[in-house]
Amino acid sequence: MLEQIEQPLQIVSSWNAYQAACPTRLMLNRIADKWTVLVLGLLENETKRFSTLQREIGGISQKMLTQTLRGLERDGLIARTVYPEVPPRVEYKITPLGNTLVGLLAALRDWSETHMDEVLQAQRDYDQAQQAASNPEAASGVRVVRF
Amino acid sequence: MLEQIEQPLQIVSSWNAYQAACPTRLMLNRIADKWTVLVLGLLENETKRFSTLQREIGGISQKMLTQTLRGLERDGLIARTVYPEVPPRVEYKITPLGNTLVGLLAALRDWSETHMDEVLQAQRDYDQAQQAASNPEAASGVRVVRF
DNA sequence: CCGTATCCTTCGTGATACTG
DNA sequence: CAGTATCACGAAGGATACGG
Numbered sequence: 001m002l003e004q005i006e007q008p009l010q011i012v013s014s015w016n017a018y019q020a021a022c023p024t025r026l027m028l029n030r031i032a033d034k035w036t037v038l039v040l041g042l043l044e045n046e047t048k049r050f051s052t053l054q055r056e057i058g059g060i061s062q063k064m065l066t067q068t069l070r071g072l073e074r075d076g077l078i079a080r081t082v083y084p085e086v087p088p089r090v091e092y093k094i095t096p097l098g099n100t101l102v103g104l105l106a107a108l109r110d111w112s113e114t115h116m117d118e119v120l121q122a123q124r125d126y127d128q129a130q131q132a133a134s135n136p137e138a139a140s141g142v143r144v145v146r147f
Numbered sequence: 148m149l150e151q152i153e154q155p156l157q158i159v160s161s162w163n164a165y166q167a168a169c170p171t172r173l174m175l176n177r178i179a180d181k182w183t184v185l186v187l188g189l190l191e192n193e194t195k196r197f198s199t200l201q202r203e204i205g206g207i208s209q210k211m212l213t214q215t216l217r218g219l220e221r222d223g224l225i226a227r228t229v230y231p232e233v234p235p236r237v238e239y240k241i242t243p244l245g246n247t248l249v250g251l252l253a254a255l256r257d258w259s260e261t262h263m264d265e266v267l268q269a270q271r272d273y274d275q276a277q278q279a280a281s282n283p284e285a286a287s288g289v290r291v292v293r294f
Numbered sequence: 295c296c297g298t299a300t301c302c303t304t305c306g307t308g309a310t311a312c313t314g
Numbered sequence: 315c316a317g318t319a320t321c322a323c324g325a326a327g328g329a330t331a332c333g334g
Binding site: 016017018019020021022023024025027029030031032033034036037038040046055056057058065073074075076077083088097100104107109111112113115116117119120121122123125126127 | 161162163164165166167168169170171172175176178179180181184185189202203205206220221222223224242247248251254255257258259260262263265266267268269270272273274289290
Binding site: 199209 | 296297
């Protein structure tokens with residue numbers, strides 16, 4: 001049952017994303033893609049159709065959705081099934097490999113949504129500090145005291 | 148001690164990354180940036196200098212490192228300290244907010260490094276299937292049987 | 295040493311139109 | 315319905331040179 005497939009003399013390589021040429025860099029690129037995060041999130045629990053995905057992801061173009069789905073399929077993270085009907089129906093579902101990743105991406109999405117306020121505040125502070133630095137007392141005669 | 152700072156009548160907004168205009172989209176963009184993942188990873192445990200970061204991240208240009216660091220600083224994820232010495236010394240360290248994120252990013256890096264082999268294999272399979280589909284029996288007289 | 299400024303090339307992205 | 319093809323544009327990214 002679990003008979004091992006003969007391995008073609010594999011070099012046991014330990015990947016390292018800090019190496020410029022490491023393929024994990026490409027992987028990070030895909031994982032880190034905003035559309036990837038959103039698409040995999042929707043497929044986490046259920047199989048979905050192309051049009052459904054496009055409807056549920058605000059602002060994604062047909063081209064980018066196709067491109068993202070193709071990439072994910074190629075990487076083995078999702079599976080694409082075509083039903084030979086008229087009109088055609090195509091369904092996408094997550095693979096076991098994809099399932100090992102989807103939790104991490106959900107965590108990223110959650111982090112973004114949870115900490116968005118803090119980040120927005122930090123941005124305001126930063127921009128204000130920049131403004132003050134380049135324009136010491138321009139805005140008004142009021143001295144801004146930070147503490 | 149834990150006296151609350153007066154909140155400016157904040158609307159309790161629940162962010163949703165599936166909305167096109169949601170700021171969390173921007174957050175995902177930054178988080179999901181390959182350089183962000185690598186930079187924050189290096190700053191997880193220790194304060195580092197600009198030149199050290201550049202040396203440790205293979206293939207990053209000065210421009211992109213600067214850009215990434217600025218963005219992270221603006222988002223409140225890292226802090227930048229300039230020591231008024233000659234020659235100048237600048238150190239970057241992670242903030243408490245950044246600390247809440249760095250674990251997730253480490254998990255992403257780990258996932259990439261752990262599952263790289265499976266992904267590469269999936270890519271080979273996909274490419275081969277594509278090749279076979281577009282070129283049914285061209286490569287040789289041998290019929291390829293998949294199962 | 296730590297940047298900023300500039301140029302230049304490449305890539306991603308959206309809009310549009312067309313096909314099985 | 316679910317794509318593919320093409321074009322056109324701006325942003326991303328690298329290389330180089332210069333500045334505090």
